[in-house]
Amino acid sequence: MYDVNTIRADFPILSREVNGKPLVYLDNGASAQKPQVVIDAITRGYAEEYANVHRGLHYLSNISTERYEAVRGIIARFIGAGSENEIILNSGTTEGINMVSYAWAAPRMEAGDEIVLSVMEHHANIVPWHFLRERQGVSLKWVDVDATGALDADKVIAAIGPKTKLIAITQLSNVLGTHVDVKRICDAARAKGVAVLVDGSQGAVHAPVNVAEMGCDFYAITGHKLYGPSGSGAIYVKKERMDEMRPFMGGGDMIRDVSKEVITYNTGPMKFEAGTPGIVQTIGLGAALEYLMELGMDNVAAHEAELAKYAREKLTGLNWLGLQGTTPDKAAIFSFTMEGAAHAHDISTILDKKGVAVRAGHHCAQPLMQHMGVNATCRASFGLYNTKDEVDVLVDALELAHNLLG
Numbered sequence: 001m002y003d004v005n006t007i008r009a010d011f012p013i014l015s016r017e018v019n020g021k022p023l024v025y026l027d028n029g030a031s032a033q034k035p036q037v038v039i040d041a042i043t044r045g046y047a048e049e050y051a052n053v054h055r056g057l058h059y060l061s062n063i064s065t066e067r068y069e070a071v072r073g074i075i076a077r078f079i080g081a082g083s084e085n086e087i088i089l090n091s092g093t094t095e096g097i098n099m100v101s102y103a104w105a106a107p108r109m110e111a112g113d114e115i116v117l118s119v120m121e122h123h124a125n126i127v128p129w130h131f132l133r134e135r136q137g138v139s140l141k142w143v144d145v146d147a148t149g150a151l152d153a154d155k156v157i158a159a160i161g162p163k164t165k166l167i168a169i170t171q172l173s174n175v176l177g178t179h180v181d182v183k184r185i186c187d188a189a190r191a192k193g194v195a196v197l198v199d200g201s202q203g204a205v206h207a208p209v210n211v212a213e214m215g216c217d218f219y220a221i222t223g224h225k226l227y228g229p230s231g232s233g234a235i236y237v238k239k240e241r242m243d244e245m246r247p248f249m250g251g252g253d254m255i256r257d258v259s260k261e262v263i264t265y266n267t268g269p270m271k272f273e274a275g276t277p278g279i280v281q282t283i284g285l286g287a288a289l290e291y292l293m294e295l296g297m298d299n300v301a302a303h304e305a306e307l308a309k310y311a312r313e314k315l316t317g318l319n320w321l322g323l324q325g326t327t328p329d330k331a332a333i334f335s336f337t338m339e340g341a342a343h344a345h346d347i348s349t350i351l352d353k354k355g356v357a358v359r360a361g362h363h364c365a366q367p368l369m370q371h372m373g374v375n376a377t378c379r380a381s382f383g384l385y386n387t388k389d390e391v392d393v394l395v396d397a398l399e400l401a402h403n404l405l406g
């Protein structure tokens with residue numbers, strides 16, 4: 001039984017006030033709040049069990065290594081990877097995608113080779129590919145979304161040509177809430193020998209994920225959106241792809257031996273994990289994922305689907321609000337503009353006075369903004385602890401903003 005009030009009590013920050021009003025936190029797409037179990041894991045990590053990992057042979061180093069390494073298995077379980085050896089721990093999606101660009105894509109692409117992208121990618125899944133365009137003449141092939149914000153998987157598949165080496169695609173748009181049929185894309189790409197990187201930054205937060213069934217080559221997640229600490233994350237890399245990757249960053253932990261003349265590398269994921277990692281952040285991510293698995297991602301998805309339906313009905317009732325992204329099964333992520341050209345920043349400032357936290361701007365998705373013909377939107381993005389009452393508070397605050405700015 002999914003009892004949202006009991007769940008809310010797990011998140012201390014949700015009981016605070018902002019500007020004299022109860023906090024209505026609708027900026028989960030940017031970063032989610034943390035349950036007490038995560039805060040406790042971080043506190044315990046520093047207060048009782050802290051030392052560097054993989055290095056010492058003393059008690060604290062052993063326990064900290066044990067806790068840290070256990071998270072690899074937790075992540076594998078959470079995303080349905082066959083083995084924890086396919087999980088590279090990192091600081092988040094941005095690092096994960098940059099690693100794939102440098103370690104896998106750059107050495108196997110030459111001028112004229114293509115990467116297929118959708119127009120609704122986050123900059124983290126655009127800029128690392130632009131690097132390859134600038135540095136080695138790789139072409140970026142863009143696939144548009146339609147007027148509802150839907151991305152037709154067949155259009156992505158049709159964009160695959162003889163020079164295509166990679167498809168880099170989001171599972172769920174951080175701006176529009178559009179789901180992408182990534183399994184269909186992966187199936188078609190595999191048949192044509194093309195690798196697929198799926199940006200799971202938003203997708204993994206709102207529904208169960210199984211990368212083995214999806215059949216992707218790379219799947220990036222970021223801890224702070226999964227109710228875990230910032231500076232934590234991981235990327236799933238299929239074994240065959242990992243074997244093809246050159247090292248990314250150089251330093252301690254990723255090598256086996258170093259001499260004045262030569263180096264030999266570590267094997268498996270550790271070959272790509274140089275230096276002292278975010279030890280306690282990663283341990284906190286493990287606690288967050290265990291919390292999510294205990295709630296059940298199916299239950300989280302069902303709760304959010306109900307919220308999305310309710311919010312959609314309410315928001316479409318505001319005929320001066322321009323909702324961006326109207327696919328029937330969209331996630332509870334609502335971007336909008338307001339008639340009368342009120343700036344997104346002004347709208348969000350008024351909402352803030354009512355205790356409602358939303359994001360305003362381009363959401364690190366400027367090609368999508370250009371496609372939609374807007375400079376900025378406001379975005380209300382819901383999480384597992386939000387309620388229908390909070391939708392009502394949002395709607396009241398929007399009416400106030402419209403009265404003041406419209």
Ligand code: PLP
Binds near residue numbers: 091170172202
């Ligand atoms: N991809 C998507 C779809 C996102 O929403 C985000 C964060 O907003 C990212 C990538 C980048 O994540 P991070 O900044 O945690 O690396």
